[in-house]
Every structure is written in structure tokens, then in C-alpha cells.
Amino acid sequence: MKNPLQQELIEALDRRAQDLDGATLSRLRxxxxxxxxxxxxxxxxxxxxxxxxxxxxxxGLLVAALLPGLHQTTPTQPVPGDELLEVAxxxxxxxxxxxxxxxxxxxxQGLGETGDEGSA
Amino acid sequence: MSSFTAINxxxxxxxxxxxxxxxxxxxxxxxxxxxxRRAYVMAEMATRDPDEALDLVQDAMFAFARxxxxxxxxxxxxxxxxxxxxxxxxxxxxxKVRNRWRxxxxxxxxxxxxxxxxxxxxxxxxxxQQLDHLEATERLQQAVSExxxxxxxxxxxxxxxxxxxxxxxxxxxxxxxSVKTHLSRALGNLRSRLEEYHP
Numbered sequence: 411m412k413n414p415l416q417q418e419l420i421e422a423l424d425r426r427a428q429d430l431d432g433a434t435l436s437r438l439r440x441x442x443x444x445x446x447x448x449x450x451x452x453x454x455x456x457x458x459x460x461x462x463x464x465x466x467x468x469x470g471l472l473v474a475a476l477l478p479g480l481h482q483t484t485p486t487q488p489v490p491g492d493e494l495l496e497v498a499x500x501x502x503x504x505x506x507x508x509x510x511x512x513x514x515x516x517x518x519q520g521l522g523e524t525g526d527e528g529s530a
Numbered sequence: 531m532s533s534f535t536a537i538n539x540x541x542x543x544x545x546x547x548x549x550x551x552x553x554x555x556x557x558x559x560x561x562x563x564x565x566x567r568r569a570y571v572m573a574e575m576a577t578r579d580p581d582e583a584l585d586l587v588q589d590a591m592f593a594f595a596r597x598x599x600x601x602x603x604x605x606x607x608x609x610x611x612x613x614x615x616x617x618x619x620x621x622x623x624x625x626k627v628r629n630r631w632r633x634x635x636x637x638x639x640x641x642x643x644x645x646x647x648x649x650x651x652x653x654x655x656x657x658x659q660q661l662d663h664l665e666a667t668e669r670l671q672q673a674v675s676e677x678x679x680x681x682x683x684x685x686x687x688x689x690x691x692x693x694x695x696x697x698x699x700x701x702x703x704x705x706x707x708s709v710k711t712h713l714s715r716a717l718g719n720l721r722s723r724l725e726e727y728h729p
Contacts, residue, residue, distance in 0.1 A: 415724065416689055416717075422670035423690050427567040437584055438570060442562045445591040449599035450555050 558599050561606050562591055569614055572686050575675040576618045586621060590614035608693060611701035615683055622679055673723045677716055684712035685720070 412420070430438075566587065573583035590613045598609045674682060680702070687698045688709065698713075699706045 412689070415721065419670050419674060419720065420690055422667040423568075423571060423674065423686075425667055426671055427571045430567055430570065434570065434580065434584065435567075438566045438587065441584075441588045441591050442559065442566055445562060445595035446555055446559045448592060449558055449595040450551070 554599070557603060558595065561603070561610075562595075565607070565610060566591070568686075568691060569610075572683075573614065573618060575671070575682060575686070576679060577621060578675065582621065586614065586617045590617050593617075607691070608697040608700040611687055611691065611693065611697075612703065615687075615701055616703065618683070619679065670724065673720055676723070677719055680712045681716035681719060684709055685716040688713050 569587050569590065570583055573586040574580055577583050577586065590610065594606075594610045594613045598606065598613075601609060674685065677685065683702055684698060687693045687701050688695070693701060695706045695709050698709045702709060702712075704712075
């Protein structure tokens, strides 16, 4: 609840706002129209620079996503056929590789059995 | 919309306004139209200069439309007044510095003037006499315009603009406690200035 003095002050200020001269009102209207136009332009139009920057960023992200795949040197999962590719690249006799794998398997089995026997 | 039209819009950077956008811009226009007169009066009371006041309102409207038009409409009033009051305060700070320099630069010139030249112009009636001639409305307006800036802001935003304490605090960039203090002092000041007319 406003006291009489406050009420009178509000009315005086309202009168002042209502009695603005034509030139001031005209300029206020122009400013308002321009402000609304600015808000409209800002939302509907991305500046050319920003569009270019957006395109650049998208291209950068695409390259960044593809690049690790191109330079991957240590596969995390052994892929069947990788060994063959390595053998082909190194030009090693396939029989030697198979023998090596066999001996590796044999030693693993032998060690396991030896361990079991030792503990028994 | 055809793909050609879409490409054309992309190339030119223009996008046709959606109905929601159009309605938002109408709301923005209505909001600014509702607040512009009071904003101008506030700026004019603070600056006592119609041109400066118009410049401040223009800056505030542009900045508000650029930065805050996307905000929910219930937040517009305190945000707009925050932008405007910040600009008024910046203006007041600049004026203070300018006046300090002016005083310092003209100190030497004043020293050489005759005392008679520094005396008040007898053709201009003293302030009390001038006040007597003002209409009651003008007297009330003058009392508000003579308040210290922060008290004036608190009074105009809280009492005239009708913002609540929290919104006034947001607009003034201070705590709610400070708003209450500034407002209480403003009302006290106004009462003492106008008591002879409002016993």
C-alpha cells in the first residue's frame, strides 16, 4: 500500500512520461524498431564469419575423428590375419612361423604339466 | 521448401522467420514500447540532459535486444533495467571524472576573475523562488531528480516501475538489503524535501 506522497509522486512521474514531446517520442519509436530489427537479424542470420568458422570446426572434427584410425600402429585387439600380413611383409618362411608357434604352445603345455607334476 | 531455396538461404545467410519468432518479436516490440517512456524519464532525471538520456535509452535497448531477447519474458523487465541503470551509472562516473578535470583546468581562470563576476546573476531568481513558481507536478519531479543516483534508482524501479525487491536488486546490481536501505533513504529525503507541501 502506497502512502499519499508516494501516490502523488507516481502520478507526477506518469504525467511526465505521458507528456513527452513529439520529437522525443519519434526518436524512441525509431530506436525501438531498430532494436527489434537487431534482435530479429541476430537470430535469423549468422554472420558470414561465424558460418565459415562453423564449417571449419566441423571439418576439423571430421579430420580429428579419422586421423587416429589412419595412424594407429598398435592394434588393441589381435585381428585374424594380422600375423600373416606381418609374415608377408617380413618375407619369413611360413613353416618357420608355424614351427615357432608350435614350440611356443608346446613349452606352455610342458611348463604347465611340469608345474603340476612338481606340485604333486 | 525446395532444396534450391534452402541452399539460397544458406548462401545469403537469411532464414525465413518462424511464427514463434514473429510472435516473440511482437512481444519484444510491445515490451520496449511499454517501457520506453519511463526509461527515458529515468535517464533524463539522472542526466538532466534530454540528448544524453535518449542516447542512454538507445544503447540500453540495443544491448538488451542483442543479449537478452532470447530470455524468458518474465525476466525482461529487470534485465532491461539492469542494462539501462548500468549505462546511467557509467555515464555518472564519466561525468564525475570529467567534472574533476574541468574544475582542475578552470581553477586558474576562476582565480583571476573579479568577485563580482562570480556572484549569482541577480536576474536569475534564487532556487527557493524558482521552486515557488513550479507547478506541483514539477516540484515532485524535481525532488526525485535531485535524489542521489542510487536512491533515485531504488525509488524509480521499486515504487514507479513496480519491480519487487529482488528484481530491483538485480536491476541495480546490489543486494536486496542495499535496495531497502537506498529506498528508505530516498523516501526520507523526499519527505523532508516536500514536507512543506505535504505536512
